Amino acid sequence: MKRRDFIRLVAGxxxxxxxxxxQEARKIYRIFxxxxxxxxxxxxxxxRDGLRxxxxxxxxxxxxxxxxxxxSALRQVISQLRRGDVxxxxxxxxxxxxxxxxxxxxxxxxxxxxPVALGVVKSLAQxxxxxxGSTFLSLELAGKRVELLKDICPRIRRLAVLSNTDHxxxxxxxxxxxxxxAGLDIVPTYVPFSGAGELDNALEVxxxxxxxxMLVFPDVxxxxxxxxxxxxxxxxxxxxxxxxxxYCEAGGLLSYGANxxxxxxxxxxxxxxxxxxxxxxVLPVIRPEKFELVINLKTARLxxxxxxxxxxxxxxxxxxx
Amino acid sequence: xxxxxAQSSLTARGDAKRPRRSLFFKYFATLFVAAVVPxxxxxxxxxxxxxxxxxxxxxxVLQSEARGAAGRIEAFTDEISDQLGWVVxxxxxxGDDDRHRVDALRLLQQVPAIVSVSLLDETGxxxxxxxxxxxxxxxxxxxxxxxxxxxxxxxxxxxxxPVQYQHESEPYMRIAVTGNLPAAGIAIAEVNxxxxxxxxxxxxIGQTGYAMIVDxxxxxxxxxxxxxxxxxxxxxxxxxxxxxxxxxxxxxAVITGDxxxxxxxxxxxxxxxxxxxxxxxxIVEAFAPIRAALWRSSLLIALGVLIAIALxxxxxxxxxxxxxxxEEGVERIGTGHFDHRxxxxxxxxxEQLAIRFNEMAxxxxxxxxxxxxxxxxxxxxxxxxxxxxxxSAELLEAQRREVVVVFGDLRGxxxxxxxxxxxxxxxxxxxxxxxxxxxxxxxxxxLIRFAGDGVMLLVNAPVACDKPANxxxxxxxxxxxxxxxxxxxxxxxxxxxxxxxxxxxxxATVGTVGYEGRLDYTxxxxxxxxxxxxxxxxxxxxxxxxxxxxxxxxxxxxxxxxGKHVIKGYDQPLEMFAVAQGNLPLTRPDSxxxxxxxxxx
Numbered sequence: 001m002k003r004r005d006f007i008r009l010v011a012g013x014x015x016x017x018x019x020x021x022x023q024e025a026r027k028i029y030r031i032f033x034x035x036x037x038x039x040x041x042x043x044x045x046x047x048r049d050g051l052r053x054x055x056x057x058x059x060x061x062x063x064x065x066x067x068x069x070x071x072s073a074l075r076q077v078i079s080q081l082r083r084g085d086v087x088x089x090x091x092x093x094x095x096x097x098x099x100x101x102x103x104x105x106x107x108x109x110x111x112x113x114x115p116v117a118l119g120v121v122k123s124l125a126q127x128x129x130x131x132x133g134s135t136f137l138s139l140e141l142a143g144k145r146v147e148l149l150k151d152i153c154p155r156i157r158r159l160a161v162l163s164n165t166d167h168x169x170x171x172x173x174x175x176x177x178x179x180x181x182a183g184l185d186i187v188p189t190y191v192p193f194s195g196a197g198e199l200d201n202a203l204e205v206x207x208x209x210x211x212x213x214m215l216v217f218p219d220v221x222x223x224x225x226x227x228x229x230x231x232x233x234x235x236x237x238x239x240x241x242x243x244x245x246x247y248c249e250a251g252g253l254l255s256y257g258a259n260x261x262x263x264x265x266x267x268x269x270x271x272x273x274x275x276x277x278x279x280x281x282v283l284p285v286i287r288p289e290k291f292e293l294v295i296n297l298k299t300a301r302l303x304x305x306x307x308x309x310x311x312x313x314x315x316x317x318x319x320x321x
Numbered sequence: 322x323x324x325x326x327a328q329s330s331l332t333a334r335g336d337a338k339r340p341r342r343s344l345f346f347k348y349f350a351t352l353f354v355a356a357v358v359p360x361x362x363x364x365x366x367x368x369x370x371x372x373x374x375x376x377x378x379x380x381x382v383l384q385s386e387a388r389g390a391a392g393r394i395e396a397f398t399d400e401i402s403d404q405l406g407w408v409v410x411x412x413x414x415x416g417d418d419d420r421h422r423v424d425a426l427r428l429l430q431q432v433p434a435i436v437s438v439s440l441l442d443e444t445g446x447x448x449x450x451x452x453x454x455x456x457x458x459x460x461x462x463x464x465x466x467x468x469x470x471x472x473x474x475x476x477x478x479x480x481x482x483p484v485q486y487q488h489e490s491e492p493y494m495r496i497a498v499t500g501n502l503p504a505a506g507i508a509i510a511e512v513n514x515x516x517x518x519x520x521x522x523x524x525x526i527g528q529t530g531y532a533m534i535v536d537x538x539x540x541x542x543x544x545x546x547x548x549x550x551x552x553x554x555x556x557x558x559x560x561x562x563x564x565x566x567x568x569x570x571x572x573x574a575v576i577t578g579d580x581x582x583x584x585x586x587x588x589x590x591x592x593x594x595x596x597x598x599x600x601x602x603x604i605v606e607a608f609a610p611i612r613a614a615l616w617r618s619s620l621l622i623a624l625g626v627l628i629a630i631a632l633x634x635x636x637x638x639x640x641x642x643x644x645x646x647x648e649e650g651v652e653r654i655g656t657g658h659f660d661h662r663x664x665x666x667x668x669x670x671x672e673q674l675a676i677r678f679n680e681m682a683x684x685x686x687x688x689x690x691x692x693x694x695x696x697x698x699x700x701x702x703x704x705x706x707x708x709x710x711x712x713s714a715e716l717l718e719a720q721r722r723e724v725v726v727v728f729g730d731l732r733g734x735x736x737x738x739x740x741x742x743x744x745x746x747x748x749x750x751x752x753x754x755x756x757x758x759x760x761x762x763x764x765x766x767x768l769i770r771f772a773g774d775g776v777m778l779l780v781n782a783p784v785a786c787d788k789p790a791n792x793x794x795x796x797x798x799x800x801x802x803x804x805x806x807x808x809x810x811x812x813x814x815x816x817x818x819x820x821x822x823x824x825x826x827x828x829a830t831v832g833t834v835g836y837e838g839r840l841d842y843t844x845x846x847x848x849x850x851x852x853x854x855x856x857x858x859x860x861x862x863x864x865x866x867x868x869x870x871x872x873x874x875x876x877x878x879x880x881x882x883x884g885k886h887v888i889k890g891y892d893q894p895l896e897m898f899a900v901a902q903g904n905l906p907l908t909r910p911d912s913x914x915x916x917x918x919x920x921x922x
Contacts, residue, residue: 125490125553140454147456180456273548284490284551289515290433291453311426 050268112138113169143180160211218243258288364618409500530602659686719832728856731774732819790873819861
């Protein structure tokens with residue numbers, strides 16, 4: 001036995017373990033939830049799930065203040081936000097862009113785009129700011145989605161691309177899509193819109209185009225109206241590709257991307273750590289490592305898509321029938 | 322608090338120098354050594370043995386956990402290389418790319434950790450590439466024959482690449498496998514190492530222990546806190562240092578862990594992939610049983626100290642009370658209160674001591690009373706008699722013995738007292754008694770009594786002496802000298818006073834006579850009467866003796882016979898002797914004249 005060890009032992013043994021957690025739990029944390037979507041909000045549900053599994057009880061030790069609206073309305077809310085009003089802000093999609101001006105409140109984000117490009121973090125490994133969170137790699141997956149769509153329907157030539165221009169990282173996502181389309185001999189038709197208000201208009205434009213397939217960028221606005229989008233695709237007999245499984249559940253043909261609910265659930269971990277005093281500046285931005293390919297067999301049948309010859313079925317993580 | 326009262330009373334007596342409380346501290350030290358030291362020793366021994374056992378136990382737990390983790394990680398990579406082995410079973414043939422592509426896609430489906438797979442033909446040229454993120458490629462592509470993965474796989478069949486961080490954050494590694502046939506080519510998989518997080522996160526050592534994986538360069542590959550891994554090379558924690566400190570010992574090391582707290586850590590090396598699994602448990606938890614034991618021991622020790630203090634106080638208090646009593650008692654006895662008694666009933670040596678003190682006090686009291694009595698007696702009795710009264714009363718009992726009786730009497734005193742003032746009479750008597758007393762004491766003769774101007778002395782009773790006759794004659798001579806010298810002074814003052822002495826020797830009855838409250842020592846018999854008669858016949862400055870005395874002293878003192886005289890009480894005239902004048906150093910020039918005067922009185 002080394003003497004040094006023994007001294008350490010005695011020192012360690014005499015120190016009472018500090019029970020700080022129980023005292024902290026007495027405090028009621030206020031979390032600012034800010035989104036351009038609207039309720040019911042599957043992302044919020046995922047986040048709440050995560051908080052619950054960490055022992056938080058809404059109304060008892062945590063309060064969620066929810067703010068929904070378009071970016072300009074959110075900016076209004078955010079401009080009135082003062083330090084000390086809330087302990088943490090959680091934002092998703094375009095709301096994160098609105099939050100970018102906030103410097104003294106820790107902000108958790110869930111972005112499909114690149115947070116470094118958006119300027120809220122310095123690097124993924126070391127954000128170095130009051131922002132941290134998760135990025136869904138939408139940009140990287142943009143090309144993959146076109147490829148998968150082409151795999152299932154090799155005959156497609158013209159692709160309508162619905163994109164919410166409010167969404168941060170949207171131009172690069174569109175660029176990546178264009179590049180892939182060029183490689184796969186597909187002509188993309190860009191159907192941009194700004195916010196939920198312009199969606200119907202955009203669908204009209206897409207319907208008028210002679211596209212034989214549809215790609216919808218994942219985004220809070222399209223997420224809210226996913227059923228409408230799926231219906232539209234089916235009505236126009238367009239094989240459709242989305243970003244998240246929820247779209248498929250609502251009737252979309254295909255989706256490829258990270259599990260949103262799991263990501264938001266996971267975001268609650270960071271929320272817990274920040275509430276307990278950790279600095280967001282040193283919490284790395286998380287990227288999902290699992291991507292799910294989801295296919296809706298019912299929609300495929302309705303569209304008459306031949307699945308037997310493609311490799312898509314064994315590649316699918318989830319098949320909705 | 323009687324102890325403190327005692328102390329303050331001591332201080333009041335100016336005796337504060339003595340450390341009164343030392344008794345308490347001595348008892349305390351003894352009891353402390355007897356009770357607390359064994360406890361402390363026991364605690365230390367228990368702690369050190371407990372530490373050793375616990376250390377061994379923890380090492381075993383950590384070792385098995387780390388081994389298990391290393392095993393699962395090797396299983397993780399083995400599974401990937403095994404699966405890769407499936408896609409390099411068949412040689413490349415013309416138009417075969419699509420079959421290989423499906424194989425690769427199925428592989429992706431099979432192994433979630435694989436992000437992309439490249440299939441190369443035997444020349445090292447990429448033929449199929451499938452990825453979860455990037456676009457798939459089929460057909461003859463880039464030449465990778467110089468890629469370390471290809472070279473490594475060709476050399477060892479299986480090649481594990483170094484850990485790299487994508488976007489400087491996510492850990493990736495490449496694994497390359499060659500088929501059994503060189504024609505089957507090579508499969509290279511890109512593996513996202515975040516997926517081994519599941520393996521590491523599932524490890525719980527105790528409540529708070531965990532495991533982590535670092536590669537040979539000290540880079541963190543897996544940790545229950547994934548954010549530490551995702552910090553890539555920018556992380557602030559030096560896991561290389563931890564790996565170095567843990568070393569390869571199978572006993573585990575106590576180091577400062579990645580959370581800055583002391584931990585017991587142990588590492589196991591997974592040789593295949595060159596990674597190290599470090600299992601650790603915070604010391605706070607690891608040695609909680611020892612801490613509990615130490616607290617128990619501390620409580621016992623504290624209890625022991627309290628008991629030692631209480632016992633020491635109690636014992637010291639029990640001791641200090643009697644000691645105080647003894648001290649006060651001795652002090653009282655010392656100041657002469659011999660009637661004081663010390664009342665201690667502690668049924669031990671102290672009580673014995675108190676009894677001895679009490680006995681001593683009573684002895685002292687008796688002795689004291691005796692001394693006082695003798696002193697008093699001496700004022701009334703001859704000192705010899707007084708002593709005898711106390712010490713050998715039997716000598717005073719009536720008995721017949723040979724004694725020498727000396728009578729002295731002033732001449733002319735009756736006339737003097739008739740005309741002189743009482744003060745002058747008392748002054749003469751005082752001087753006379755003082756002179757007689759001084760000589761009597763010097764010769765240790767027994768002063769029987771003063772009667773006015775007369776005095777009776779006894780030699781050889783009650784205390785015997787050598788040659789009593791000589792002694793008595795010498796005494797008489799000194800008596801004459803002493804009285805004559807003051808008589809000269811009296812004559813000068815106009816008082817014609819002289820002094821005559823008669824000595825007789827013979828058998829007399831001596832002893833104490835009297836009644837309760839008053840005792841006298843006296844001698845009865847003819848010899849007393851004879852001495853008295855001789856004294857009456859003696860002239861101023863003359864010493865008359867009977868024949869017995871004369872016979873006894875004739876060799877030492879010349880005596881002159883002055884013929885036979887009829888003495889009252891005797892039928893026959895008795896021969897008397899006088900001490901020759903030459904032996905009386907009478908210096909008074911007018912003695913002859915004065916003698917005449919006195920004779921005529």
